[in-house]
Amino acid sequence: MRLHSLKRAVLDRVFLAVTASATLALLAVGAFIVAISAVESFPVIAALGPALFIEPPGLPGGEFGGLGPVLVSTAVIVSLGVLVGSLIGVPVGILMSECRGSWLARAADAALQAISEIPSVVVGLVVFVVLVLPMRTPSAIAAAVSLCITALPYIAAQTRESLAAIPLSYREAAFSLGLPRWKAVLRLLVPMNARGVATAVLLGGARALGETAPVLFTAGAAFSAFYGLIGPSSTLSLLIFYFAPSPYENWRRLAWAAVLLLVALTIVLSSAVRRLSRGVKM
Amino acid sequence: MGEAVRVKDLSVWYGSQKALDNVSITVPRGSVYAILGPSGCGKSTLLRAINKLVLLRDGVRVEGEVRVFGVDVYRDPRGEEVLARVGMVFQTPNPFPHLSIYDNVAIGPRLRGQSKGRELDELVRWALEKAGLWEEVRDRLRKPASELSGGQQQRLCIARALALRPGLLLMDEPTANLDPLNAARIEELVKELSREITIILVTHDAEQAQRLARRGALLFMGRVVEEGLLSGILSRPYSKVLQALVAKCRVAGGDGEATEPLLP
Ligand SMILES: Nc1ncnc2c1ncn2[C@@H]1O[C@H](COP(=O)(O)OP(=O)(O)O)[C@@H](O)[C@H]1O
Ligand SMILES: [Mg+2]
Numbered sequence: 001m002r003l004h005s006l007k008r009a010v011l012d013r014v015f016l017a018v019t020a021s022a023t024l025a026l027l028a029v030g031a032f033i034v035a036i037s038a039v040e041s042f043p044v045i046a047a048l049g050p051a052l053f054i055e056p057p058g059l060p061g062g063e064f065g066g067l068g069p070v071l072v073s074t075a076v077i078v079s080l081g082v083l084v085g086s087l088i089g090v091p092v093g094i095l096m097s098e099c100r101g102s103w104l105a106r107a108a109d110a111a112l113q114a115i116s117e118i119p120s121v122v123v124g125l126v127v128f129v130v131l132v133l134p135m136r137t138p139s140a141i142a143a144a145v146s147l148c149i150t151a152l153p154y155i156a157a158q159t160r161e162s163l164a165a166i167p168l169s170y171r172e173a174a175f176s177l178g179l180p181r182w183k184a185v186l187r188l189l190v191p192m193n194a195r196g197v198a199t200a201v202l203l204g205g206a207r208a209l210g211e212t213a214p215v216l217f218t219a220g221a222a223f224s225a226f227y228g229l230i231g232p233s234s235t236l237s238l239l240i241f242y243f244a245p246s247p248y249e250n251w252r253r254l255a256w257a258a259v260l261l262l263v264a265l266t267i268v269l270s271s272a273v274r275r276l277s278r279g280v281k282m
Numbered sequence: 283m284g285e286a287v288r289v290k291d292l293s294v295w296y297g298s299q300k301a302l303d304n305v306s307i308t309v310p311r312g313s314v315y316a317i318l319g320p321s322g323c324g325k326s327t328l329l330r331a332i333n334k335l336v337l338l339r340d341g342v343r344v345e346g347e348v349r350v351f352g353v354d355v356y357r358d359p360r361g362e363e364v365l366a367r368v369g370m371v372f373q374t375p376n377p378f379p380h381l382s383i384y385d386n387v388a389i390g391p392r393l394r395g396q397s398k399g400r401e402l403d404e405l406v407r408w409a410l411e412k413a414g415l416w417e418e419v420r421d422r423l424r425k426p427a428s429e430l431s432g433g434q435q436q437r438l439c440i441a442r443a444l445a446l447r448p449g450l451l452l453m454d455e456p457t458a459n460l461d462p463l464n465a466a467r468i469e470e471l472v473k474e475l476s477r478e479i480t481i482i483l484v485t486h487d488a489e490q491a492q493r494l495a496r497r498g499a500l501l502f503m504g505r506v507v508e509e510g511l512l513s514g515i516l517s518r519p520y521s522k523v524l525q526a527l528v529a530k531c532r533v534a535g536g537d538g539e540a541t542e543p544l545l546p
Contacts, residue, residue, distance in 0.1 A: 100340075168339075169372060169374055170376055170378065171338060172330075172338060172372065172376070173376045173439070173442075174378075175335055175338060176335060176368075176443070177389070177390040177394075177446065178362075178367070178390070179393055179394065180362075183393055188393070192378060194380070
């Protein structure tokens with residue numbers, strides 16, 4: 001009996017030690033990433049000031065310049081991708097939640113599952129073949145399409161989950177008003193769940209912002225100006241991809257500045273997502 | 283007069299579990315009809331089978347016939363039209379959390395395109411007056427409904443149902459979650475409304491049933507064990523009636539149904 005409880009106490013300790021050190025390791029990794037990004041990028045950002053948000057990158061080996069045009073194309077590409085992704089993803093999410101079990105909902109579910117499981121570099125490649133080759137140029141549009149496809153499963157799934165989480169008692173109240181089903185859903189349940197839909201859209205945004213692979217072959221690498229929707233373009237993550245390993249000091253510095261912006265934007269978006277989804281009061 | 287609701291040989295399954303077994307009841311027009319029984323016996327299921335809300339749950343199967351004002355709601359295409367005149371009040375007050383007090387009442391008629399503008403204002407006021415809430419909320423109609431107390435929320439839900447101008451009102455233990463004072467107000471309301479509207483009242487409170495209704499049905503483990511005048515059903519004390527049912531059921535070995543908590 002004594003021995004048994006001793007063994008148990010030891011195992012408890014071991015369990016605690018293992019899980020705690022794993023957690024500490026995780027914290028260290030997180031802190032390290034944030035710290036390195038901050039240490040590397042703050043001096044650049046401080047040196048550049050507002051120019052960072054306005055100027056184009058400097059010539060290789062020359063002045064720093066800034067990230068102005070990249071920020072513009074990132075904003076355009078991500079918003080366009082998420083806008084279209086939401087126009088498709090939100091209704092699909094509604095369908096999957098409200099017509100659960102119908103063949104259409106099951107088909108949509110399977111399709112989204114497939115899309116989210118395909119490596120995102122493949123999505124980029126497909127868009128390259130379908131859009132970039134015929135247009136004979138990478139473009140903001142092609143990049144937006146790639147990001148739209150990447151974000152779609154997240155938007156739809158989050159919409160579905162948030163609708164499914166509406167308590168049955170509100171659902172019953174909505175359906176007790178003698179309304180046609182589509183009206184009860186679109187005019188009552190969806191507005192009731194407005195925060196859930198907003199969360200889905202923001203989540204898609206965070207997703208799209210962070211992805212590099214889908215825009216690798218589709219956006220182009222035009223960092224010094226924004227050439228419109230059908231011209232070559234770029235995104236923050238793409239700039240990091242090209243600039244960080246370059247031999248030019250000023251470009252590497254710019255890449256770090258982009259890292260900090262990207263991290264900050266992502267943190268802002270994700271915490272907005274978290275706040276919104278927590279604040280859903282029912 | 284004819285009947286408001288006729289349920290015939292109704293069975294409802296949740297997956298493989300049978301919640302209602304060959305239930306038949308007849309609810310006359312213009313009165314309060316009580317559905318009594320211990321919790322888990324299928325009262326809420328029966329109520330939701332009448333207005334088809336039961337179909338919102340997963341894996342539900344319904345067999346048999348439900349006629350509301352003569353129309354077979356599960357087969358007749360006019361069913362939707364008839365059900366649009368059936369209001370429901372739930373056990374837990376459930377005003378729409380994202381809407382104001384006014385909009386909670388107005389939303390039904392508005393979305394049904396039945397009235398708007400001044401006419402809608404009048405209808406909302408009428409419903410709130412009927413529900414005995416007007417005086418308390420007239421100055422804060424634009425405030426969120428969630429600011430109201432539990433009892434007020436329940437009366438708001440009654441107003442929301444009344445704004446549909448229902449011929450039939452289904453009430454699922456509407457006072458179960460209220461304090462005695464608010465419960466008494468709702469009972470008064472039921473009495474008053476029953477002059478114009480047929481009301482089916484689910485309750486596990488036999489005294490409440492006797493105060494409000496003349497006729498009713500006693501459910502036990504998904505079956506109607508008695509239907510008719512409450513004075514007859516409750517000629518013995520309710521607790522004795524239930525004890526007798528439990529004892530009989532033990533002797534019969536549960537009668538093949540899954541046993542559920544038998545007493546409230
Ligand atoms: N969604 C559901 N899924 C499975 N079983 C259910 C569901 N809702 C109710 N039941 C079961 O059906 C029976 C009747 O429930 P209900 O109609 O809520 O009874 P009451 O209203 O009389 O308390 C109970 O045994 C309950 O456990
Ligand atoms: Mg119940």
